[in-house]
Structure formats: C-alpha cells, structure tokens
Amino acid sequence: MIQVFNVVKMYDGSNPVLDNISLEISKGEFVFLTGPSGAGKTTILKILFGWESFETGQVLVQGINVGKLTHRNVYTLRRSMGFVFQDYKLLPNKTVFENVSFAQEVIGHDQKKIRFKTWEALKNVGLTPKKDAYPAYLSGGEQQRIAIARAMVNSPAIILADEPTGNLDPDIAIEILKLFEELNQKGSTIIFATHSQEIMKAGNHRVINLNRGKVVSS
Amino acid sequence: MQTLISGYRTTLSNILSNKQTFLLSVATITIAISILGLFLLLFFNLNGLLSSWNREEQVIVYLDDDISSSQKENLEDIFSNNQQVESTIEVSRETAWAEFQSNVSDNLKPLLSLEFNPLPASYKIRFRSSDNRLSHIREFSKILETQQGVESIEYGEEWISRFEKFMVFSKIFLFAIGGLLSLGLILIISNTIRLSIYSRQDEIELMLLIGATPRFVKIPFLLEGMIQGLAGSVLALFIIGGVHYYLKSKFQSSIDAMGMDFQFIAEPFLFGLIGLSVLVGFMASYISTFQFLYLLNKK
Numbered sequence: 042m043i044q045v046f047n048v049v050k051m052y053d054g055s056n057p058v059l060d061n062i063s064l065e066i067s068k069g070e071f072v073f074l075t076g077p078s079g080a081g082k083t084t085i086l087k088i089l090f091g092w093e094s095f096e097t098g099q100v101l102v103q104g105i106n107v108g109k110l111t112h113r114n115v116y117t118l119r120r121s122m123g124f125v126f127q128d129y130k131l132l133p134n135k136t137v138f139e140n141v142s143f144a145q146e147v148i149g150h151d152q153k154k155i156r157f158k159t160w161e162a163l164k165n166v167g168l169t170p171k172k173d174a175y176p177a178y179l180s181g182g183e184q185q186r187i188a189i190a191r192a193m194v195n196s197p198a199i200i201l202a203d204e205p206t207g208n209l210d211p212d213i214a215i216e217i218l219k220l221f222e223e224l225n226q227k228g229s230t231i232i233f234a235t236h237s238q239e240i241m242k243a244g245n246h247r248v249i250n251l252n253r254g255k256v257v258s259s
Numbered sequence: 260m261q262t263l264i265s266g267y268r269t270t271l272s273n274i275l276s277n278k279q280t281f282l283l284s285v286a287t288i289t290i291a292i293s294i295l296g297l298f299l300l301l302f303f304n305l306n307g308l309l310s311s312w313n314r315e316e317q318v319i320v321y322l323d324d325d326i327s328s329s330q331k332e333n334l335e336d337i338f339s340n341n342q343q344v345e346s347t348i349e350v351s352r353e354t355a356w357a358e359f360q361s362n363v364s365d366n367l368k369p370l371l372s373l374e375f376n377p378l379p380a381s382y383k384i385r386f387r388s389s390d391n392r393l394s395h396i397r398e399f400s401k402i403l404e405t406q407q408g409v410e411s412i413e414y415g416e417e418w419i420s421r422f423e424k425f426m427v428f429s430k431i432f433l434f435a436i437g438g439l440l441s442l443g444l445i446l447i448i449s450n451t452i453r454l455s456i457y458s459r460q461d462e463i464e465l466m467l468l469i470g471a472t473p474r475f476v477k478i479p480f481l482l483e484g485m486i487q488g489l490a491g492s493v494l495a496l497f498i499i500g501g502v503h504y505y506l507k508s509k510f511q512s513s514i515d516a517m518g519m520d521f522q523f524i525a526e527p528f529l530f531g532l533i534g535l536s537v538l539v540g541f542m543a544s545y546i547s548t549f550q551f552l553y554l555l556n557k558k
Contacts (some may be wrong), residue, residue, distance in 0.1 A: 113472075119467075119469065124468055130465055
C-alpha cells in the first residue's frame with residue numbers, strides 16, 4: 042500500500058531531515074510513527090501526502106509514484122487520503138457541519154450527497170448535536186473529532202494523523218485513538234504519528250520508530 | 260458545473276468578507292475606465308467635428324483656356340461615371356471673374372484694373388460621405404490631373420493629410436493611454452486580489468490538502484477579479500454618460516450652427532470598454548493566484 046525507498050529530504054541543503062529512509066506499510070494496517078521532536082515524523086507524512094518534495098528516493102502510495110506528481114495532478118493522491126493535524130486546521134468562520142461538508146465540496150460532490158455523508162461522519166464521531174456550533178466554542182477533543190470527521194467523510198483508503206492527540210488530555214486522547222481504530226476496522230490504513238507512550242501502549246499496533254531522520258526500529 | 264456553483268458561492272462570500280478592499284478596487288477601476296472613456300468620448304466628438312469639416316471639402320478642376328468641347332465631354336463623362344461624385348458645378352471664366360470682382364479683398368483690388376480676365380473656367384466637384392472619402396478624393400484628383408484640357412487640380416491636400424495624421428495620432432494616444440491605464444489596473448487589482456488570497460491563506464492551503472484542484476482554488480478569485488472589472492466599468496459608463504448628458508444639455512445649442520451633434524461612444528467601443536475592464540480583472544486575478552500557488556508548490 043505504502044512503500045518508501047531510500048528517501049532523503051533536506052531543508053537547508055546540508056542536514057538531512059530524512060536520511061535514506063525506507064519503510065513499508067500494508068493495506069489495512071494501523072501503524073504508530075514515533076520518535077522525538079525533529080525525528081522526521083511530520084516530514085514523512087507530508088511527503089506521503091505530496092505536500093513536501095524530497096531530494097532522492099522513491100515513494101509509492103497505492104501504486105502512485107508520489108515523486109512524479111505535479112501540482113496539477115497531486116490532488117488525485119490527496120483525494121484517496123485523509124489528513125488529521127495536531128492543530129485541527131478547522132475553518133473558524135464555518136460551522137461544524139460546514140467544516141466537514143467543505144471536504145466534499147472541494148472535490149465537487151453534489152449537495153444531496155454532501156448532506157448525507159456529512160451527517161453520517163458527524164454521527165460516527167458523536168457530534169451531531171453540535172453540528173451548528175462554531176469550532177471556537179468547542180473543546181479541543183471536540184475540535185479534533187470534527188477534523189477526524191472531515192478526514193473520514195470521503196471514505197479514504199489511507200488516513201494520516203500528525204500528533205492528533207498532542208493537544209488533548211489523556212482520557213480524550215484515548216477516545217480519539219478509539220475513533221481511529223474504528224476507522225481502521227472499517228478498512229482504512231492508518232498512520233498515526235505520536236510521541237505519547239500511553240497512546241502506543243493503549244493501541245498495541247506496529248510502531249515505526251524514527252530518530253534524526255532514520256528508522257531506528259520497525 | 261458543481262465547481263462553478265461552489266466558485267460563485269465562495270466568490271460572494273469573499274466579496275462580503277472583504278467589502279472594503281473590493282469597493283476600493285472597484286472605485287479604482289471606475290476612475291481609470293472613466294478617464295479612458297472620456298478620452299474616447301473626446302476622440303469621437305473630434306472625429307465628428309473634423310468629419311463635418313471635411314464634408315465641405317471639394318475638388319476644383321481648373322481648365323485650360325483652349326479646352327476643346329470633346330475634352331470637356333470626356334471630363335464630364337468621368338464625373339458622371341464616378342459613383343462617389345455627388346454634384347458637379349461648372350464655373351465659366353466670366354462667372355469666376357464676376358465672383359472675384361464681388362468678393363475681392365482690398366490688397367487684391369489692383370487686379371480689377373486688368374484689361375483681361377485672368378481666371379480659368381473650372382468644375383467644382385462635391386463627393387458623397389463615405390469612410391474612404393478622403394482617399395477617394397486623392398485618387399480621383401490624380402486621375403483628373405492626367406486628363407487633357409485640365410490645367411490644375413485643387414483639393415486641400417495639406418488639410419487632408421493633416422487631418423489623417425491627427426486621427427492616427429489620436430488613435431495612438433488612445434491606445435497608449437488605454438495600455439498604461441490597463442497596466443496600472445492590473446497591478447492594483449492583482450494587489451487587491453492578493454490581499455483577498457492572503458486573508459484566506461489557511462482556507463486555501465486546507466482546500467489543497469483535502470484534494471481541491473488548482474482550478475477549484477483559482478475560480479473564485481478569477482470570478483472576483485472579473486466582477487470587479489465589470490462593476491468598475493459599468494459605473495464608469497454611468498459617469499461618462501452623465502458627463503455626455505451634461506455637455507449636451509449645456510452646449511448643444513452652441514454647436515447646432517455647425518450642423519454637429521454631441522456624439523456618445525459607439526456601442527462596439529462601449530462593449531469594448533467593459534470587455535477590457537473584465538479582461539484586466541481576470542488577468543490581474545490570474546497573476547495573483549498563479550504567484551500564490553507557485554510559491555505554495557515550491558515548498
């Protein structure tokens with residue numbers, strides 16, 4: 042499903058953020074991507090998403106050679122994925138419902154389908170009672186649930202989560218992890234970047250450990 | 260289709276959330292297009308004035324004193340076979356002398372003491388109005404010059420060429436003004452759109468992250484630029500119309516005597532102004548969105 046071969050990524054031209062990294066993730070797998078700050082977790086997720094370029098190596102996602110994509114066709118890759126960010130990246134001037142439906146509007150679904158799928162996604166994350174609220178009036182856990190609903194609403198094959206529990210209390214973080222596990226059980230491949238030992242212990246999934254841009258253990 | 264509908268909605272919400280910048284941009288376009296339109300209005304009316312003067316332009320064919328009747332008939336045939344000739348008046352030597360005597364100025368009065376008539380007979384030829392009237396007069400005069408029995412031709416060559424040069428100069432001036440104003444507008448609108456883009460930077464980045472095509476991102480901004488152009492040009496046309504109405508109501512009676520009418524800008528040029536303004540709005544938005552997406556993709 043996801044294959045990364047000998048990828049090197051540098052920001053300043055001298056110190057590699059990713060240093061000849063290789064890894065493989067199978068379809069339907071749930072993987073924790075861990076390591077200290079600056080290990081390259083976010084960078085590798087951004088590369089898988091086609092948001093960052095890389096110097097050498099090859100990245101294949103569902104058979105798509107990510108390095109060959111241009112800004113004109115990278116959307117084809119992104120539409121098969123969902124991304125959840127640590128800072129949620131919600132639009133403050135849109136309601137919960139609008140934030141989730143926005144992900145379908147940008148890919149051109151019709152309004153009827155958008156309404157139906159948004160409602161389903163909000164039901165899955167338990168946010169239907171707050172569908173008309175604005176993100177600023179919700180807790181961190183609720184905001185992250187909106188982000189998860191937005192990531193899952195287009196039924197992506199892969200969901201990338203970059204420290205999705207980083208800003209949340211431990212109890213809420215476990216709840217969020219459970220939501221990802223439910224999505225995994227429904228067939229989505231999950232790559233969950235975290236440095237929380239509690240989350241990894243609670244999850245009991247494969248762990249890819251990064252340090253200074255290298256895979257330490259997998 | 261869905262992309263367009265969504266684009267319209269986003270455009271409206273962009274405009275509403277950046278009302279002040281939008282209105283400022285529309286006001287700038289209105290001023291620039293008004294300036295261009297007023298120059299165009301001036302050009303049209305000058306053109307009309309000069310055209311009415313050049314309608315008075317006629318060709319005078321002076322005849323040799325010993326012209327034969329067959330040569331005269333040949334000339335009259337040439338006049339009558341020419342579709343552009345409106346009227347021909349024959350002026351005999353005697354009539355010319357009598358007219359001269361009655362209209363002579365003081366400094367030419369000594370000529371009245373001549374014991375012979377020095378003036379030649381002539382034909383005064385008037386031409387119908389047409390787009391190529393002046394060039395036709397010039398060509399026709401060249402033909403007449405070669406005819407036997409013709410002493411000389413007078414048709415205001417200098418006036419015609421000056422008029423033509425003036426019109427060419429006016430057109431170049433209009434194009435230059437139009438070009439400079441368009442360039443200025445592109446810079447202003449592109450900056451306005453850039454402000455609009457940066458105010459929505461997070462949203463645009465998110466759109467791209469969740470799979471929006473570059474076209475989906477661009478459409479609302481392109482529409483915004485085009486709407487600015489359209490609104491600005493329509494307002495400018497109202498201003499130009501108002502100026503025209505004021506001038507006409509104030510000065511029409513003064514120019515009636517010249518057989519002239521205050522003209523408004525011809526319809527194709529009106530649509531041209533609107534089209535130019537919309538195109539400028541589109542280009543400015545295109546430049547801004549292109550630059551923004553280019554910088555984003557360079558990461």
